[in-house]
Amino acid sequence: MTASLSSPQPRELLVCTDASLASRGVFDAALALAQREPCRVRLLQVLEYNPGFASQVLDAIQEWEGEARAGLEALVQRAEAQGVAAEIVISRGQTAPHAIMAEAERRRPDMIIMGRRGRSDLKAILMGSVTARVIGLSPVPILVVPRLGPFTFGRPLLASDGSPHSESAWQQALGLARAWSVPLLAVSAAQKEKEYPEVEAILQKLQEEAREQGAPLTTHMIQGQPAEAILRAAEVLKADLLILGSHGRTGLKRLFMGGVAQQVVGRAACPVLIVKPRD
Numbered sequence: 001m002t003a004s005l006s007s008p009q010p011r012e013l014l015v016c017t018d019a020s021l022a023s024r025g026v027f028d029a030a031l032a033l034a035q036r037e038p039c040r041v042r043l044l045q046v047l048e049y050n051p052g053f054a055s056q057v058l059d060a061i062q063e064w065e066g067e068a069r070a071g072l073e074a075l076v077q078r079a080e081a082q083g084v085a086a087e088i089v090i091s092r093g094q095t096a097p098h099a100i101m102a103e104a105e106r107r108r109p110d111m112i113i114m115g116r117r118g119r120s121d122l123k124a125i126l127m128g129s130v131t132a133r134v135i136g137l138s139p140v141p142i143l144v145v146p147r148l149g150p151f152t153f154g155r156p157l158l159a160s161d162g163s164p165h166s167e168s169a170w171q172q173a174l175g176l177a178r179a180w181s182v183p184l185l186a187v188s189a190a191q192k193e194k195e196y197p198e199v200e201a202i203l204q205k206l207q208e209e210a211r212e213q214g215a216p217l218t219t220h221m222i223q224g225q226p227a228e229a230i231l232r233a234a235e236v237l238k239a240d241l242l243i244l245g246s247h248g249r250t251g252l253k254r255l256f257m258g259g260v261a262q263q264v265v266g267r268a269a270c271p272v273l274i275v276k277p278r279d
Helices: 021-036 051-081 096-107 129-137 164-180 193-212 226-236 259-267
Strands: 011-016 039-047 085-092 111-115 142-145 156-159 184-190 217-223 241-245 272-275
Touching (some): 021 051, 085 096, 164 193, 164 272, 184 193, 217 226, 226 259, 259 272
Parallel strands (some): 011 039, 039 085, 111 142, 184 217
Antiparallel strands (some): 142 272
């Protein structure tokens, strides 16, 4: 069972890495989280190939695995030098999303950490297909990390539209703020003036709940198309972590996530934590 955010038990992090430039920040983000609270790191690298042809290229696969293990062992040494427990998991012959989900189902980590794009994803795509599929399937929160920082996690920013998914993100954000002893920021977007009262009510509810739990919270109403407004707010407020629900309200009039999530994850300068309601 996944440990609660306020639990003294170390947080379990499933860190998905490969040899791509896009995954360079993933490990650095995991170490930065470990500076905030105790963490155990499980380093997962997927060797993706067709098992039906494995016997024909066995030497190449063994060489590939040796290189992967050597790279992961170097990361383990870096982690242990900082007092962070780490172990290696190498998955063979599965697609990356399937391997990540299998490990997540088996271990139930507190968080999956992965890059925005992998080796096979085109630069023109804002969010790689592997990352998008993992976000859709994951039973646990996913931290999507850009190649470069910041990885300080001192100014988390929640974006909420009042939906059940946003409520899950809010609870996650509160838990992180308490565990890390940092103040929390929250925004909600209004596209039209008639939405102002609704957005004000959402932010007021967050303020009341934060006050009850003794959590410092600053709220802002933002205006415009949600993805653009969230990204702009993150820049202006100097947020170093964005926290979103995986989906927003359903219906044709207001879809907060979906396309919005892809834009935010793909374009944010800081890591983005995507949260789903628990089953």
